[in-house]
Structure formats: structure tokens, C-alpha cells
Amino acid sequence: MRISQLEAIAANGGRIALWGWGREGRAAWRAIRSRAPTLPLTLFCNADEASDAATLGDALLSCDTGIDAARLSACAVVVKSPGISPYARDAMAAAAQGTQFVGGTALWFATRAAPGDVAAGTVCVTGTKGKSTTTALLAHLLRAHGLRTALAGNIGLPLLELLDADADAWAIELSSYQTGDVATGGVRPDIAVVTNIFPEHLDWHGSEAQYIDDKLALVTRARPRIAVLNANEPRLAALVLPDSRIHWFGTPDGWHLRGDVLYRRDIAVMDTVGLPLPGRHNRGNLCAVLTAIEALGIDAAPLAAATADFVPLPHRLQPLGTRDGVLWVNDSISTTPHATLAALDVYRDRRVALLVGGHDRGLDWQAFADAMRTGAPHAIVTMGQNGPRIFDLLAPVARDAGFQLSAADDLESAIAQARTVLDGEGVLLLSPGAPSFGAYRDYTARGRHFATLGGFDPDAITAIPGIGIA
Numbered sequence: 001m002r003i004s005q006l007e008a009i010a011a012n013g014g015r016i017a018l019w020g021w022g023r024e025g026r027a028a029w030r031a032i033r034s035r036a037p038t039l040p041l042t043l044f045c046n047a048d049e050a051s052d053a054a055t056l057g058d059a060l061l062s063c064d065t066g067i068d069a070a071r072l073s074a075c076a077v078v079v080k081s082p083g084i085s086p087y088a089r090d091a092m093a094a095a096a097q098g099t100q101f102v103g104g105t106a107l108w109f110a111t112r113a114a115p116g117d118v119a120a121g122t123v124c125v126t127g128t129k130g131k132s133t134t135t136a137l138l139a140h141l142l143r144a145h146g147l148r149t150a151l152a153g154n155i156g157l158p159l160l161e162l163l164d165a166d167a168d169a170w171a172i173e174l175s176s177y178q179t180g181d182v183a184t185g186g187v188r189p190d191i192a193v194v195t196n197i198f199p200e201h202l203d204w205h206g207s208e209a210q211y212i213d214d215k216l217a218l219v220t221r222a223r224p225r226i227a228v229l230n231a232n233e234p235r236l237a238a239l240v241l242p243d244s245r246i247h248w249f250g251t252p253d254g255w256h257l258r259g260d261v262l263y264r265r266d267i268a269v270m271d272t273v274g275l276p277l278p279g280r281h282n283r284g285n286l287c288a289v290l291t292a293i294e295a296l297g298i299d300a301a302p303l304a305a306a307t308a309d310f311v312p313l314p315h316r317l318q319p320l321g322t323r324d325g326v327l328w329v330n331d332s333i334s335t336t337p338h339a340t341l342a343a344l345d346v347y348r349d350r351r352v353a354l355l356v357g358g359h360d361r362g363l364d365w366q367a368f369a370d371a372m373r374t375g376a377p378h379a380i381v382t383m384g385q386n387g388p389r390i391f392d393l394l395a396p397v398a399r400d401a402g403f404q405l406s407a408a409d410d411l412e413s414a415i416a417q418a419r420t421v422l423d424g425e426g427v428l429l430l431s432p433g434a435p436s437f438g439a440y441r442d443y444t445a446r447g448r449h450f451a452t453l454g455g456f457d458p459d460a461i462t463a464i465p466g467i468g469i470a
Helices: 003-011 023-035 047-054 069-073 089-096 104-110 131-144 179-185 208-220 280-295 301-309 337-346 366-375 387-401 411-422 443-453
Strands: 016-019 041-044 061-064 077-080 100-103 118-126 149-153 169-173 188-194 226-230 245-249 255-258 261-264 267-271 318-323 326-330 352-356 379-382 404-407 426-430
Touching: 003 016, 003 023, 016 023, 023 041, 023 104, 041 047, 047 061, 069 089, 089 100, 100 104, 100 179, 104 179, 118 131, 118 179, 118 208, 118 280, 131 149, 131 169, 131 280, 131 301, 179 208, 188 208, 188 280, 226 280, 245 280, 255 280, 261 280, 267 301, 280 301, 318 443, 326 443, 337 352, 337 366, 352 411, 366 387, 379 387, 379 411, 387 404, 404 411, 411 426, 411 443, 426 443
Parallel strands: 016 041, 016 077, 041 061, 077 100, 118 169, 118 188, 149 169, 188 226, 226 245, 326 426, 352 379, 352 426, 379 404
Antiparallel strands: 255 261, 261 267, 318 326
16 A cells, blocks of 8 residues: 555545554654645554654644544554554454554555565565574675665664665565565565564464464565575475465575585585574574575675674674673573574583573463473573463473572572572573563663673664665
């Protein structure tokens, strides 16, 4: 849907609304105002957000803090921020009455091509783990090739903030909250990359099956020209995409790893040990990046070496430094047990005290507990809303496997317990495997607090390198 269509709907008596006033919501307001300055808008938000919106001086923007099905149903179109679930009761009731919900991602794609056509140069990246690093590395290598490249999307820069910008290529990170927007927007991505899939965000999607369906919408319903897929993921390997060509990575016929060596088919390209990509999963995603670059018609092999200059992203297995003999590692982005297991694998040869737990959204931690029978760190400290549930799962395992297990009320207490256990030797690893909601605004705030408690400058560790157009 284009912004001009919103004007046409309003001209016929339809009400247009925004829902959410975070960065995505504000970006949507600015984008709509830039192209439709006389369009009346309703903003559904809380009282504090309404006060903030009032400072804009937009006489055609009215705020409504009483969000319910009846109010939503009175709107023809609601431009929804990604964090708001379309599966919430009020949203579903309004949709059943004919209200159309769209996201900023769909509005942006509608400016790039006609419905059914391909938005040239757009590379959309999704996956449960590693999508931010994959997208940032893609932008880094495309820039090394000399292309003016945008790095945007879920990584921290809403696409609508770049509505009128020009770039040779677009490296776009999409969460599972946004992949459906591309599918419903009518414009096809040029390239779509899916790195991996395992359960996450079940509170937003409502079920594991719905999460997987929404995640895969980027390739099953958005119909990219080329889908770049991980051959080692069973759910991806089983896909049939009649409207897209599939380029596989992680297979001997393409880009893959043999041990730590990167291969293009049978040709060894480089040793990945020492690259600024912590964890084997990140080095595997380098294969995804190089496959996507080739899908754009670029010879990727000469660009692989530029990975050595990549600056890792904050809050993703980020070494902060050493304090009193202990290395502090910030993996606050970790919001699933699977991500925590991947983090432990990176430090499997070190003495580790692991901090886990946070907002409880119903994910199953049994597989994590089972893995601790043979792959546990030196100590685990549980915390947060789901901390007691994780502790109860781990308690019998700890007795058998011999690792130290304790519980804490908050991050500060968890750190104190972990430091006592490490006694000046090892790795203090924050990899919670759960969101930060409740205790913190987001994973960034949690990571900043972790850095502050360790005596590190939180401002120095949070900037995302390369975001925007360069």
C-alpha cells in the first residue's frame, strides 16, 4: 500500500490511524506527513506518548489512549508498529470487521516498485539468530565492493526514515514481526536470506507454528526473485518455492565451511579462525552473505577477505574487557535458550559463569537443561521472571553434572554471585536466553547496565557501526 492510497481512502471517508509511538511509529508519522500533509490521522498510544506527540504541533493528528476493538474497527487502515501483535484480541476483532493493518516496511516497499514487481537491489535478511550480524556484514562487504549501500530495518533504523533516500543496494534486517509486511506489501524483494529457524517470540505470534509461518512468509509469500537458504536447516531444506529460485549455502555445491576453512564448492578460500565473527554460527552466516552477494551478480570470492575489517555489533557475544582476572562478555541480544547454547559453545574451553533468565514468554528450556548434562559451564546463575522455572529444571541436572547453580533477584545480584564463584578467573557471560521486558526497556538497556556494573562505559559499547547509507 502506498501513502497516496491512504489519502484516497481518507477522501472516501475512511479513517487512517497510527498504532504505536516508538521509533517506528514516529518514522511512519514523518513519512506520511512528508507525502500527505493534509491527511487527518489518529494516533493510538499511551498517555505519555500522547503528551510527546502533542509537542509536534500537528493539528491534524489526534491522540486516543483508549485502545480497544471498537476504536480500531472504526478505522479503515491502521499503520501498526512492529512490536504490536496482529494476533492480539482487539486487533483480530478489528481485522474481522474490515480494518486493514499495515506496517512501515510495507509502506516503504510500495515506493520501490509496482505491485508484483521486484524491488531491485533489496536484500532482506531474517532468521532467529544472527540476522543482525549477517545483515551488517552484508552491507560491509557490499561497500567494500564499492556499492553505496543502506543498512536499515530491524537493526535500528526504520526503513521509513530512508523513504526518499537512494542507494545501490539495501541490506535490510527483518524480524518475524516484519516479514509479513513484505509479504502483504505486494512488492517482491530482490533477494531474501533466511539463516535459521527455531522457536521465539511465541507471546507475539501465539504459537510455534504461527511463528514459523510468519518467519517464512519472507520467502513463501513475499516471492523474492532469489531465496538464499541454509541447507542445514530441515524446515528450510523442505521448502518448495515455485516463484523463486533457491540458492543454498552450507552445502558442498556452494559456500560452506569445512572445519574452520571457508570453501566455495571445492576451492578453499580462507581460514575463518581469527575473523571478528564469534561463534561458528556467525562464520556459517558468512556463507549466507557471500551467497547473497553472488545472487546480486557480484563475484563474492574476492570480497571474503574484507570480513577481517568488519566491526562486530554490540550486545552480541561482545567482549567488554577484563576486570580482576574475569572477562566480561555481553550477549544481551540472546533471547532464546538456543542462542545461549551457541554462546556457551564459543567459550566451551574456558571457565564460565553464565547468567540466564528474563521475561518469561513460554519458551521450553528442557533442551537447554538436557544439554547441560554434558556441556555445562562452571556455574549458572538464574534471574528474572522465568529464573525460578529455569532453576527448577536445572537443579537435578546440576546435582548430577556437578556445576554450581544459584538464583538471583536481579542482574546486579547475579553478577555478584557469578564473580564470587569465578574467584578472579574465567568468563562472566551474560547470555540470558530471554527478553529483557519488565526489568529493562530492551536488550540494549540490559547490556548497558551490565557494562556499567562491570565498570565499562556503556556509551562506548552500544553504537551500531555502519548503520544508514554509506
